[in-house]
Amino acid sequence: MDGSELRYADYSLSSDQEAVRDAFHDFFAKQCPAERVREAEPLGFDEALWQQLADMGGASMGLPERAGGDGASIVDLLLVAEEAGAALAPVPFIEHAAASRALAAAPGAPAGLLADAASGGRILGLAMQPADVQARQLVPGGAVARHVVALAGDSLVVVHADEPPALAPNQGSTPLAWWDLAGGVRQEIAEGPGAVALYRRARAEWKVLTAAALVGLTERALWIAVEFAKTRETMGVPIGSLQGVSFPLADVAIGISGARNLVRRAAWMLENEPLRDRHLVPAAFAYAAEVATHGATTSAHMQGGLGFTIEADASLYFLRAKGWSVLAGDPAEDVIAVADALADALAGGR
Amino acid sequence: MDFSPVRLDTGQQEFLDEVRSFLAEHVTEDVLEEERRTGSGFNERVHLALGAKGWLMPAWPAERGGAGLDPVRARILELEMRRAGVPSITTGTTNLVVKAVEKYAQPDLAAEVLPAVAAGTVRLCLGYTEPDGGSDIAAAKTRAVRDGDEWVINGSKIFTTGAQNCQYTFLITRTDPELPKHRGLTMFLVPLASKGVEIQAIRTYGGERTNIVYYSDVRISDRYRLGGVNDGWTVLRGPLDEEHGYGRGTGAQIGDVSMGSSFLHTLRRAIDGALVWATTPRDDGSRPIDDRMVRYRLGTVAIHMEAGLATQGPMARVKGSEALVRGAAQLVDLVGPLSLLSEGTPGAEVTGIIDYAHRFAQGTATYGGTVEVFRGIIAQHVLGLPRPNYPGSKVLVSRKRDAGKAA
Numbered sequence: 001m002d003g004s005e006l007r008y009a010d011y012s013l014s015s016d017q018e019a020v021r022d023a024f025h026d027f028f029a030k031q032c033p034a035e036r037v038r039e040a041e042p043l044g045f046d047e048a049l050w051q052q053l054a055d056m057g058g059a060s061m062g063l064p065e066r067a068g069g070d071g072a073s074i075v076d077l078l079l080v081a082e083e084a085g086a087a088l089a090p091v092p093f094i095e096h097a098a099a100s101r102a103l104a105a106a107p108g109a110p111a112g113l114l115a116d117a118a119s120g121g122r123i124l125g126l127a128m129q130p131a132d133v134q135a136r137q138l139v140p141g142g143a144v145a146r147h148v149v150a151l152a153g154d155s156l157v158v159v160h161a162d163e164p165p166a167l168a169p170n171q172g173s174t175p176l177a178w179w180d181l182a183g184g185v186r187q188e189i190a191e192g193p194g195a196v197a198l199y200r201r202a203r204a205e206w207k208v209l210t211a212a213a214l215v216g217l218t219e220r221a222l223w224i225a226v227e228f229a230k231t232r233e234t235m236g237v238p239i240g241s242l243q244g245v246s247f248p249l250a251d252v253a254i255g256i257s258g259a260r261n262l263v264r265r266a267a268w269m270l271e272n273e274p275l276r277d278r279h280l281v282p283a284a285f286a287y288a289a290e291v292a293t294h295g296a297t298t299s300a301h302m303q304g305g306l307g308f309t310i311e312a313d314a315s316l317y318f319l320r321a322k323g324w325s326v327l328a329g330d331p332a333e334d335v336i337a338v339a340d341a342l343a344d345a346l347a348g349g350r
Numbered sequence: 351m352d353f354s355p356v357r358l359d360t361g362q363q364e365f366l367d368e369v370r371s372f373l374a375e376h377v378t379e380d381v382l383e384e385e386r387r388t389g390s391g392f393n394e395r396v397h398l399a400l401g402a403k404g405w406l407m408p409a410w411p412a413e414r415g416g417a418g419l420d421p422v423r424a425r426i427l428e429l430e431m432r433r434a435g436v437p438s439i440t441t442g443t444t445n446l447v448v449k450a451v452e453k454y455a456q457p458d459l460a461a462e463v464l465p466a467v468a469a470g471t472v473r474l475c476l477g478y479t480e481p482d483g484g485s486d487i488a489a490a491k492t493r494a495v496r497d498g499d500e501w502v503i504n505g506s507k508i509f510t511t512g513a514q515n516c517q518y519t520f521l522i523t524r525t526d527p528e529l530p531k532h533r534g535l536t537m538f539l540v541p542l543a544s545k546g547v548e549i550q551a552i553r554t555y556g557g558e559r560t561n562i563v564y565y566s567d568v569r570i571s572d573r574y575r576l577g578g579v580n581d582g583w584t585v586l587r588g589p590l591d592e593e594h595g596y597g598r599g600t601g602a603q604i605g606d607v608s609m610g611s612s613f614l615h616t617l618r619r620a621i622d623g624a625l626v627w628a629t630t631p632r633d634d635g636s637r638p639i640d641d642r643m644v645r646y647r648l649g650t651v652a653i654h655m656e657a658g659l660a661t662q663g664p665m666a667r668v669k670g671s672e673a674l675v676r677g678a679a680q681l682v683d684l685v686g687p688l689s690l691l692s693e694g695t696p697g698a699e700v701t702g703i704i705d706y707a708h709r710f711a712q713g714t715a716t717y718g719g720t721v722e723v724f725r726g727i728i729a730q731h732v733l734g735l736p737r738p739n740y741p742g743s744k745v746l747v748s749r750k751r752d753a754g755k756a757a
Contacts (some may be wrong), residue, residue, distance in 0.1 A: 006426060009607050010352040011660070017351070075351060110723075226733050241736040246729035253728055255666040261607070261660035268353050283653045338652050339645035346625050 011261045013079070016270055021079040027056060028087035034313045040090035044173040045144045049199075054120025062097045067104040068118035070268050075267045078212035082260075085213025085324075086220040088316055092123055092175060094209040095141035095327055099124035099149040102202035106189035113147060113158065124149060126206055128328040130199075131157070131181035135177010140206075140327045142177035143167040149189075149202065150181045156195035160185040203328065204270055204281045210324055211263045211288035217254060217324070218288075218295035221317035222252045225299035225307075232303075240341075249300045255291035279341035282334035289325035289334075296321035304348045356422060356604055365423050366430070372403065373434040382435055386693060389558040389594040391439025392473070392515040401470025406441065407448075415468025425604045432615060439558070440473050440512035446589040447520040448472040451539065454576040454585050459539065463518070476589075477521035477540070477563065485723050487522060487590075488532050489746060492565060494523035501575070503540065503568040509717065511560040516542060519563065520589070525554065526580050531746050535582035538575055544568050558712040574689045593718050607662055610670010613714045614658045617674045620707035621652055624681045626700045627688070647684045651677040664728050668721045671714040678708040 013021065031052060040046040053059065060076045063069025077097055084093050100117040103109045103124065116122035125145035129137050131152040139148050143166065148159045161184050165177040190198055226249060229240030239245045266284035269277050300307035300314040307314040325331060359365065376399050385393065400406050403417060408424045410416020419427065431438065445469060451463055451474075466472035478487050492505025503523060510519060518539045526534035542549070546568035553561045577585035608614065628639035628648060638644045654673040661669040681704045682689045693702030715721050729735040737743075 006352055006356040006429060006604065008352040008356060008604055009418045010603060011607065011662075012351065014351070081422075172623055185721065222733075226735065229735060237739065238736045240729070240733075241738045243726070243738065246733070246735045246738075247722070249733060249735070250665075250668075250725040250728040253732055254669050256658075257663065257665040258657035258661035261662065262657050264351055265353055265660060268351050272354065279649075279652065280656065282649075283656050286649075287653050287657045321421070332646060333651035335653060336642055336645045338649035339639065342621075342625055342648070342652060343629055343639055343645075346629060 007250045011264050013311075016292075017076060017079060020076055021083065023056070024058075024080045024083040025086075027053070028083050028089055031278050032087040034087045034088075034091045034316060035232050037088045037090060037316055038245075041173045042169050043143060043167050043175055044090045045092065046090045046199055049089065050120060050123075053089075053091055053093065058091075058093060059096060059100075059120030063104050063118050067114050069104070073271045074208055075264070075271050076191060077205075078209055078263060078267050079224040081209040081212040082216035085216030088217065088320055090173075092125070092141035094206060094213060095126045095145070096120075097209060098206040099126040099141075101205060102126075102149050102156065102198050103158065103189065105198055105201075106195075108187070108189040110187065110189075117147075125179075126202055127151070127179065127181055128203065128206070129157075131159075131175050135182035136178060136180050138168060138327075141175055142179050143175035148179055148181065149199075150225075151196065151199040152181065152186075154192055155188050156190040156197055157186045160187070165314055170323060174320075174322045174323055174327070176327070179274055201274075207285040207328065207334070208263060208267045208270060208280055210327070211259070211266075211285045214292040214321070214325060215263060215290040216259045217317055217320060218252065218259070219256050221296045221299040221314060221321075222249065222256065224314055224317070225249060225252075225302045228303050228306075248330075249302060250296050252291075253294040255287075255295055259284070259291045261290045266272050267316045277341075278344070279287075280343070281340040282337035284338045286331045286334040286338070289331040292321040292325055352632050356425075357428075358422070362422055362426065366426050369427055369430045372399075373430055376400075377434040377436055381437075383694070385435070385437045386557070387433060388513060389553070389556075390512070391437050391558060392441075392512055393437045394515065396436060397441070397473075398470045400436075404468065406470050407445075416698065421604060428605075432612075438591065440515050443476050443512055443516075444474040446476065446593060447518075447539075448595070449592070450520065450537070450576055450585055450589050451728045452641055453588065454537070455539065456573055457577075459573050463539070466517075470519065472701055473512065473516040474539070475508050475510050475512045475516040475519050477519040479507060479509045481508045481562065485720050486739050487586070488535065489742070490522045490524055490535060491746075492523050493527075494519070494525050494536055494538065496525075496572075496579075497569070497651050499572050500569050501538065501572065503546075503565045503570065505533060507547040508552070508562045509560050510549075510563045511558065511717075513542060513561040513563050514551070514559075514576050518542060520576075521565075522582055522586060525582075527746065529580060530744055531742075532583045532744075534580055535586070536575060536579050537541075537577055537582040537585040538570065540565075540568065540570055540574060544570055554713055556713045557706065558656070558710075558713065603710060606659075608659050608666035608670055608712075609663075610658050610661070610666045610668075610673070613670040613674045613711070614655050616703075616707050616710060617651070617655045617677050620678055620704045621648070621655060623700050623703045624648060624651075624685060630700075647680055650694070664724050664732065667718070668728070671711070671721055674707065674714055675711040678704065678711045682708050 002084045019088045060069040061072040065071050117124055123145045125139045125141040125148040127139050127148050127150035143164050146161055150157055159181050168176045170176045229245050232239045264282035269280050296318045300318045303314055306312050376396050381393050407416040408419040408427055411418045483489050493504045494501045521538045521540045523536055525536040546566045548564040550562050631637050658669045658673040685701050688701050689704040691698035692705045730737055
């Protein structure tokens, strides 16, 4: 881990990036209050909100221009994911972005499907485990998607169902569903090492975007608890003046600061130097998952019994912290992937 | 957002080569061994050689004794010095005080001290903490009493690291015990050669040497006062805020974002040692890293190091220290008894850094303001939580208590 290489360490957003973040922040603040999140339960999908998001370019922005998109990079997409995460927006933004970008990069992508993906009219899911290892699996976004991008051996396929399978009701109220990836209509869109690379890239993008969403989730959960701690009194003082409350909340702020920047750096490297520092994407994901679990738990707990009730908005955040972070499997796999990448870099001399 | 490599032009590349050959010549194995043995955080020969180059105050213009380096060259120098392991604690305390000297010292004192700081012949240390005071710097009880054009100082300061190698200490004193706590303080640049100053060594298990310094009827001229009488808190805030990491931005920069980066540099070296250990084949050809449990531990430590490097503001001070404390302890567990052997012991060539990191880590949670002090700063200044109401936050409680006893 060479720490003496001279590199820029600029985590700031450009004015264009700030504009993107602000636009989506305002959109979700206006369109997606907590009531709308609750109304979308248990499916975790609000079709009207999805369409509004698509109208803003949310379904297509990450696609290349030839596929009807804006050519936005993963760095730009993470800004949207963070805002969607903060609002707990019931839309399959992340799965759709990762899967449709893989589709657009695949040589055999059906043009019609790509165009429908760009408009948001067809939602794509992403199978998080190789289909030849386990054909029947829980697919994120799978309860609202009729097309799932999956890897089977060294073949990248789109699996099609006439109707999305039934929701598998779950802790995070996300549109999770069982898909049998060996059944249905399978269309190969890429094969060989290129297909495996596309799938790995899609998973890495899903992880970066989910990590960003978890950062947004954690920060909003923190501010809910901070507001509570400022006004709630015990023994004649606001509880937020007590170190037993303020220090745990400070710990959440510490986690958010590092997780947000680590996700940005990981995304930037994935976009610009994907062969280098390959430990960063799994590191950012594992850290964001840890920070979210800790942050959502702490924020709910600092509101005492009230934070344990489903009436409290804190509950929405608590349930999704795990509801989002284990969709691709145990984050410990990411921890191990960090060590693998570091050992590879050591062997390869960088 | 930009994490690209800084492209060096020909001149900058030549500068890098110059720095590397300079450091190779001056930071010898003997220098490193001496630092491991003494833990003094300072090497006079290296320090003076850097001063002769203008590299102690690299951004200062040549006429002030600096080298007029642009930010890229200054960063190259910083990274190469860190890589070479230049003992740097006294340089660090000197740099914290220099700005207060520039801003508050009377002109003749500044003219005397600043060029000597750049040359390396004058070094500065921090006289903040008192033996019974801990983190509450503003509760200082060391007294300075005016006597004509002189001040008479009595008291003691602990953890004055580097005092044995410094010419002045940046001393916080109580000049008016009747005023509210933060208002009765005055700062001085006290010459350590003064009569009545006694420096006693304290050793830490982090391998560092620090000191307790006693001041007994120390007489100094009023010219050594920095800033106004009873306005010491204003003078102190600059260096204190810098130590606390305020003012580090997120914009286009080539410096460390995290104020915990120096702690994390030690963790990085320990991880590197553990990685080499883990990838070295044993007699049967297997390697520790083939075991998923080993990879999980290594990955955990590396993640928290990277997270620490990415953390900003006062949060970074806590994260940097705690990632090091926990990470080093985990690496000790991982490597087992070999990790208990210190650098320089046969067999510990690669892993000796882990033993050091684990011992060194503990001090980082305290000096420069404890992690608890910083959690308080985060709670109040980042989260806007209400300030706790302690009886001694505005006035010197012990003084009142003493007064009560007397009555």
